[in-house]
Each structure stands twice: as C-alpha cells, then as structure tokens.
Amino acid sequence: MTKTFSILFTFLFLVSCGKGGGGGSSSGMSELNESELTSSTVAPVQAQTFEIRAELVDFNADHEAKVYEAFDIIKRVIASDEFKKKVLNKKFNGKKTYVDNNGLSNAQIYKKILEASEKLTPGKNNTMDLSLATYFTKDPVIGYTMPSIKTIYMNRRYLDNFQPNLVAMNVFHEWLHKVGFKHSYENNSSRPHSVPYAVGYIMRDLAKKY
Numbered sequence: 001m002t003k004t005f006s007i008l009f010t011f012l013f014l015v016s017c018g019k020g021g022g023g024g025s026s027s028g029m030s031e032l033n034e035s036e037l038t039s040s041t042v043a044p045v046q047a048q049t050f051e052i053r054a055e056l057v058d059f060n061a062d063h064e065a066k067v068y069e070a071f072d073i074i075k076r077v078i079a080s081d082e083f084k085k086k087v088l089n090k091k092f093n094g095k096k097t098y099v100d101n102n103g104l105s106n107a108q109i110y111k112k113i114l115e116a117s118e119k120l121t122p123g124k125n126n127t128m129d130l131s132l133a134t135y136f137t138k139d140p141v142i143g144y145t146m147p148s149i150k151t152i153y154m155n156r157r158y159l160d161n162f163q164p165n166l167v168a169m170n171v172f173h174e175w176l177h178k179v180g181f182k183h184s185y186e187n188n189s190s191r192p193h194s195v196p197y198a199v200g201y202i203m204r205d206l207a208k209k210y
Contacts, residue, residue: 034111037088050079051075051128053130054132069167070171073164077207082206084110087113087199089106102180109195112180120150133152137155142158142170169203176199183195
C-alpha cells in the first residue's frame with residue numbers, strides 16, 4: 001500500500017509574517033547568502049518553516065509510526081539554532097570544511113539543505129521530497145539509494161530496533177545523497193567527515209533531545 005504523507009511545521013509567529021516573506025517556489029531562499037548565514041547565531045526563517053513531503057511504500061503500522069516520529073524530529077532539529085551552529089562549525093583537519101563538499105563552504109552546504117532541491121526533484125522549495133520503501137536483508141546495511149532513482153530503501157531489520165533518532169539519521173543521510181552529496185564507498189578515515197555522514201551524525205545527536 002502506498003501512502004502519501006505531508007507534514008507542515010510552522011511556528012505561530014510565522015503565521016502572521018508568512019514564510020520568510022519571499023513567497024513563490026523558492027520560499028525566500030534567494031534572500032539568504034553566506035554572509036547573512038554566518039553573521040547570526042539564530043537559525044533563519046527557512047529553517048523554521050522546513051517541510052517534509054513523503055511517499056511511503058510497504059511500511060507496516062509500527063514502522064510507519066516510527067518514520068513519522070523521525071520526520072517530526074528532523075524538522076525540530078533543523079529549526080534549531082544548534083543545528084545551524086554545528087553544520088557551520090564542522091571541521092576537518094583543523095579547517096571549517098567537509099570532505100566531498102562539492103566545492104561548497106559550510107554555510108553554502110547549510111543553505112543547500114534549507115533549499116532542499118533534490119537532483120531528481122529539482123526546485124528550491126524548502127521541502128524534503130522523499131520516496132521511501134522498505135526491504136529486508138541480513139546484510140549490515142541500514143538503507144541505500146542510487147543516483148538514478150528517487151526511492152530510498154530502508155532495511156526492516158534495522159527499523160525493527162532503531163530508535164526514532166537513528167531513523168532520523170538514516171533518512172537524513174540518504175536524503176543528502178538526493179541533494180547531491182556523496183562519500184567514499186570505502187570505510188576510510190575521511191568518510192565520516194563527508195556531508196551525508198557528518199550531518200547525519202549531527203542529526204542523530206541532536207535528535208536525542210526530542
């Protein structure tokens with residue numbers, strides 16, 4: 001059974017002023033630049049209006065509920081000032097940078113997350129557009145996707161036991177691939193500092209608070 005899930009998380013003070021004051025499909029993202037992002041410790045409006053739109057395929061009731069909870073956690077984490085701070089301040093070899101960063105600064109990576117323009121679902125709509133499906137394998141693989149498909153596959157073996165913060169980490173890691181970030185296929189010392197892994201770990205750690 002295919003079920004479409006859409007969640008909107010908007011703070012009360014944003015209702016009166018609108019979504020970043022920008023309007024249109026870009027959700028005001030064009031108004032953000034690197035200097036604006038780094039000049040304040042407060043998360044921008046676009047972080048607080050970040051949305052998730054997902055299609056779930058072959059999820060049982062328990063797994064579905066767990067994924068919904070993970071979605072709510074992802075939105076809360078992204079809305080936080082702490083998420084912005086950690087993404088912007090990530091260091092590798094003593095410099096504020098990520099491995100496999102596509103030539104982007106930390107601030108540009110944060111902005112790209114908020115823009116949420118997937119390679120196969122383009123458009124800076126401030127919304128995670130997800131297609132999730134479950135599968136099962138005894139192999140130690142939490143989930144996977146491929147550049148040529150929209151679907152992110154989640155291993156039921158891990159969904160059975162994962163707490164929502166770990167589900168949030170996995171979904172966010174795989175979604176960052178959809179935005180265009182890669183990492184080494186080899187389990188080397190630099191891979192944890194790639195965007196999908198490093199930001200996924202930030203999501204995991206902050207998600208424990210929710």
